[in-house]
Amino acid sequence: NSAKGNFKGSSLTDLNYYIAESRFLRAFDYWEMLDLFGKAPFVTEKSPIGVGTYLPPQASADSLFSYVESELLNLDNTNAMVPAHQNEYARADQAAVWALLARLYLNAQTYTGTSRYTDAITYSSKVIGAGYKLLPKFQNNFLADNDATTNTEQILSIAYDGVNTQNYGGTTFIINAEVGGSMNPAAYGVPTGGWGGNRATANIPSLFPDLTGTMDKRSLFYTPGQSEAINSISTFTDGYPSVKFQNVTSQGLLPAGAATFCTTSFPLFRLAEQYLIRAESVLRGGTGSTQAQALADYNILRDRASDTTVSYEASSIGLPDILNERARELSWECFRRTDLIRYGQFTSSSYLWPWKGGVASGTGVDAHFNLFPLPASDLNVNPNLTQNPGYGN
Numbered sequence: 403n404s405a406k407g408n409f410k411g412s413s414l415t416d417l418n419y420y421i422a423e424s425r426f427l428r429a430f431d432y433w434e435m436l437d438l439f440g441k442a443p444f445v446t447e448k449s450p451i452g453v454g455t456y457l458p459p460q461a462s463a464d465s466l467f468s469y470v471e472s473e474l475l476n477l478d479n480t481n482a483m484v485p486a487h488q489n490e491y492a493r494a495d496q497a498a499v500w501a502l503l504a505r506l507y508l509n510a511q512t513y514t515g516t517s518r519y520t521d522a523i524t525y526s527s528k529v530i531g532a533g534y535k536l537l538p539k540f541q542n543n544f545l546a547d548n549d550a551t552t553n554t555e556q557i558l559s560i561a562y563d564g565v566n567t568q569n570y571g572g573t574t575f576i577i578n579a580e581v582g583g584s585m586n587p588a589a590y591g592v593p594t595g596g597w598g599g600n601r602a603t604a605n606i607p608s609l610f611p612d613l614t615g616t617m618d619k620r621s622l623f624y625t626p627g628q629s630e631a632i633n634s635i636s637t638f639t640d641g642y643p644s645v646k647f648q649n650v651t652s653q654g655l656l657p658a659g660a661a662t663f664c665t666t667s668f669p670l671f672r673l674a675e676q677y678l679i680r681a682e683s684v685l686r687g688g689t690g691s692t693q694a695q696a697l698a699d700y701n702i703l704r705d706r707a708s709d710t711t712v713s714y715e716a717s718s719i720g721l722p723d724i725l726n727e728r729a730r731e732l733s734w735e736c737f738r739r740t741d742l743i744r745y746g747q748f749t750s751s752s753y754l755w756p757w758k759g760g761v762a763s764g765t766g767v768d769a770h771f772n773l774f775p776l777p778a779s780d781l782n783v784n785p786n787l788t789q790n791p792g793y794g795n
Contacts, residue, residue, distance in 0.1 A: 422482035426494045429473040430502060430670075436466040436513055437740055440773045443780065443787060444469075457784045467506070467513050474503050486532040491549050492561035492667065500528040501557050501671040504679045512744050519688030526680040527691065529557065534673040536706050540619050543672060544647045546591060546657040546665040557671035564649070564663035573666040576600075576647045576734065582638040584627040591649025594661045601641030603756040604630050606733055609726050613642070617714060618707045620730050622646045632756050646734050674703055674731050682724045700724070703731055721745070743772050768792060 409417050428446075435442035444461035445451065461469070477483055478499050486497035506513075507522035535554040537543055543555055562573050581587050581596020590596070602623065611617035613625055623642040632641040649664040650656060657665040681696040700723070701715040707730070708714035716723065728741050739748060747753035751766030758764035770792025781787050 418482065419484050422477055423484075423494050425473055426477060426483065426499060426502075429470045429477075432466055433470045433502060433506060436463060436470065437509070438774050439776060440513075440790060441776075441788075442466060443784060457786050460787050463513050467510070470506060471503070474499050474506070478503075486528075487534060491551075491553075492559055494558050497529050497532045497534070498558040498671055500525045500532070501676060504529065504676060505671075508679050508683060509740060509744055512740075517686070519683040519686045520690055521688075522683040523680055523688045523690040526676040526683070529673065529676040530680065536673055536702065538706070539652070540707060541622065541646065541648075542652045543669060544666060545652050546649050546660075547651040547653075548669075549667045550652075555673045556667075556669045557673065559667040559669045561667050562665060564657060564661070564665040565659040568663040572664075573647055573649075573668050574662065574664040576668075577649050577664050577666065578662065580624075580643040580645060580647070582643070583624075584639075585624055585643070588656070589650070590645060591656055591660050591664065591666075592662060593656070598638040601628070601632065601638065601643045602733075603632060603641060605755040606644075606729055607642050609729050617710060617712070618730065619709065620646075620707050620733075633762070635757065644734050669735065675737075677703060678724060678728055678731065681719070682721065685719070685721050685724065700727060703727065707731075748772055 406414060406417065432442065432444075440463045441460055443458040444465070445458045449458065450456050478496065481496075483489075483499055484493070484495040486495055486500070489495035504522050504526040507518035507525065510516060510518035510521075534557060537553065537555045542548060543553070548556065549559065549561060560572060561567070564574070568574075577590060578592050578597045579599035580601075581590050581592055582598025585596065587593055587595045607613055607621070607623050607630070610621035613621055613623055615621040622645050624645050625642055628639050628642050630642065634640050647666055649660055649666055659665075677699040680691055681699040684691050684693060684696040697716065697719055700719050704714045704716065704727075725741060725745050728737060732738075742748035742753065745753075749767045749769050749771050754764030754766070756762060756764055759767045770790065773790045775793035776787060776789050781789060
């Protein structure tokens with residue numbers, strides 16, 4: 403704060419926005435640790451870093467939830483962020499705060515044992531009312547020009563550039579790993595050849611009316627020469643690769659420098675998720691919206707997914723429909739594990755997929771696998787940390 407005296411006018415305004423964005427990104431990272439590990443070493447600007455040998459304390463799930471919630475609410479209530487839908491691409495604004503709050507509250511029952519569905523409705527509704535619009539074509543969210551100014555759906559994305567920010571993670575991994583077998587790598591924007599890795603097990607493709615995308619344009623799987631069943635995990639032609647993310651533009655062109663590295667950005671938050679959060683929260687008993695609105699939220703995504711003359715709208719929905727719709731809409735966007743945990747299906751035998759539990763037909767596993775183990779490298783250097791149950795000392 404003492405350094406702020408060196409800034410005046412618009413420079414001071416920009417500095418305050420940068421500080422607020424940094425706080426948001428820190429809250430986002432603590433939410434990820436809450437979701438993945440259920441606890442985490444906890445450091446803020448108030449921690450005595452640099453004083454002796456400081457070892458951070460471990461924050462519990464309740465503490466992490468409270469911290470993330472309080473930080474986001476403070477950012478929102480003090481108008482610290484750039485107003486919703488007004489920041490430049492790949493920078494967080496007030497709508498990103500609302501979107502993360504909605505996601506946090508949707509999963510509050512999992513994180514803390516206390517449901518917060520009414521709050522999830524409140525903040526998802528704020529995002530929905532902030533001026534974002536679904537793109538007419540679903541897949542344009544996942545192509546190499548998805549950072550265009552015409553992208554009205556993405557709230558916050560991780561920007562990737564195959565020329566200036568080359569790395570083997572992010573969408574470079576997603577896209578290269580989905581290309582192999584008889585696929586033409588250049589058609590998916592990696593002309594030097596894919597890596598032949600990731601495929602979908604049968605459960606996800608089976609949720610679509612057909613694999614040609616006739617009824618649902620989100621059915622984006624490559625099937626020629628592929629079998630539905632994964633009999634051998636190491637055989638790429640076993641299973642259907644998803645081609646949702648591609649390193650080609652919406653005009654079918656290769657981006658500059660297309661080779662191995664990809665230019666497609668990864669959406670952390672987009673409008674479609676918020677419709678599904680609001681609909682699910684209504685069905686789970688939250689107030690502030692209606693059953694009729696939940697159905698409308700569900701059908702707006704179904705309408706966008708289908709451009710046929712046959713209606714793809716539902717006349718009624720239940721919680722299983724929401725889970726299935728989330729799989730169709732949000733697959734490959736890092737939601738499925740969290741969704742299945744919220745529905746009590748990630749580790750239990752009530753829902754199986756091929757190779758769940760290391761068995762070809764799938765099997766239930768112990769509930770401790772709902773959380774990841776803390777890395778041994780962290781535990782070895784910080785005695786304040788304790789391992790999650792089920793993973794030893």
